[in-house]
Amino acid sequence: xxxxxxxxxxxxxxxxxxxxxxxxxxxxNAWGWKILEGNLSSSLLFGIIPMSDPYAxxxxxxxxxxxxxxxxxxxxxxxxxxxFIGGRAFCSWVCPVNMVTDSADYLRRVFDxxxxxxxxxxxxxxxxxxILGLSLIVSAFMGIAAFxxxxxxxxxxxxxxxxxxxxxAAVAMIFLFDLxxxxxxxxxxxxxxxxxxxxLGKFSFIRVHHLEENCxxxxxxxxVCPEKQVLHMIGKESLPVLxxxxxxxxxxxxxxxxxxxxxxxxxxxxxxxxxx
Numbered sequence: 001x002x003x004x005x006x007x008x009x010x011x012x013x014x015x016x017x018x019x020x021x022x023x024x025x026x027x028x029n030a031w032g033w034k035i036l037e038g039n040l041s042s043s044l045l046f047g048i049i050p051m052s053d054p055y056a057x058x059x060x061x062x063x064x065x066x067x068x069x070x071x072x073x074x075x076x077x078x079x080x081x082x083x084f085i086g087g088r089a090f091c092s093w094v095c096p097v098n099m100v101t102d103s104a105d106y107l108r109r110v111f112d113x114x115x116x117x118x119x120x121x122x123x124x125x126x127x128x129x130x131i132l133g134l135s136l137i138v139s140a141f142m143g144i145a146a147f148x149x150x151x152x153x154x155x156x157x158x159x160x161x162x163x164x165x166x167x168x169a170a171v172a173m174i175f176l177f178d179l180x181x182x183x184x185x186x187x188x189x190x191x192x193x194x195x196x197x198x199x200l201g202k203f204s205f206i207r208v209h210h211l212e213e214n215c216x217x218x219x220x221x222x223x224v225c226p227e228k229q230v231l232h233m234i235g236k237e238s239l240p241v242l243x244x245x246x247x248x249x250x251x252x253x254x255x256x257x258x259x260x261x262x263x264x265x266x267x268x269x270x271x272x273x274x275x276x
Contacts, residue, residue: 006254007255010254011251011254014092014093014250015099018093018094018095018096021094022157022160024036025038025039025157026160029162034047039154039158040095041053041056042074049077050070050074050077051074052071052077053078054075054200055132055193056145057071057075058136058196059135059136059139059146059148062139062140063139063142063144063146079200082197082200082201083200083204084204084205084206085204085205085206086201086204086206086247087197087199087203088194088197088244088245088247089201090197091187091193091197091249092247092249093248093249095193096153096156097153097171097186097191100175101174101186101226103175104175105183105184108183109223113180113183114183122181123189123190125188127189127190128191128194128195129192129195132192132195135147147192151193152170152173152174153193155170155171156170159171187226187247188227194247199244200244201244201245201246203244206248206263206264207240207265208240208241208246208250208262209238209241209262209264210231210233210234210237210238210239210241210260210261211259211260211261211262212236212237212238212260213238214259215234215235215258216258216260217234218256218257218258220252220255221234221252222252223255224251224252226247226249227243227245229243230245230246231252248263250263
């Protein structure tokens with residue numbers, strides 16, 4: 001039991017948070033709970049604190065909508081939270097689609113699909129930023145929040161809380177895309193919401209930190225990391241992961257038997273060493 005916890009403690013915590021939030025949203029809809037009401041785009045915590053998706057709000061502004069004060073307050077609350085915690089923590093700790101893409105990634109490793117395919121990646125990781133920009137342009141021209149209109153994240157979340165409907169089709173497409181076409185395809189290459197939080201995550205305080213002196217170059221961390229390009233310092237030098245594309249999922253920390261990866265406050269370890 002102790003070994004299981006050590007190897008999967010952050011994964012267990014992430015699933016607890018993701019499923020727990022879905023239960024709270026569902027409870028608000030089905031039984032009138034006042035803990036967490038609404039959806040991932042706009043919600044109310046304890047009936048008092050507004051929370052709003054900043055990316056959805058930016059789309060609304062681009063579409064020409066007049067944004068209410070409580071919506072702006074909700075944007076400020078969410079932005080500040082992810083600014084301190086880590087922008088893409090949303091992707092691995094909150095987003096329900098993460099459970100689907102993690103399942104596809106696990107099956108890719110079990111069946112060694114990466115080696116079987118042996119082909120060049122059809123999409124670059126920068127595609128999500130182009131889609132992000134395009135979504136704002138389309139929002140401005142069409143007068144709607146473009147990505148929110150077709151977002152599989154919103155479809156899955158609303159489906160689990162209010163009734164799935166055609167949301168299953170979007171979930172199935174993402175699962176098959178990640179499983180058969182492109183490793184970490186949706187979250188790592190396509191999703192503009194992940195791209196948006198990547199930009200915000202560049203300034204966050206909580207970071208994964210690599211200790212080069214402990215590293216034995218087993219590379220287990222890169223096998224499980226959904227954004228392995230952020231671990232460029234592995235085995236080379238002691239550095240925090242400063243890229244906003246890190247999701248703070250902590251899978252790299254769990255699989256590292258050398259204690260070469262851990263969470264830290266940004267620059268704290270480096271500054272401490274400089275002061276010694």
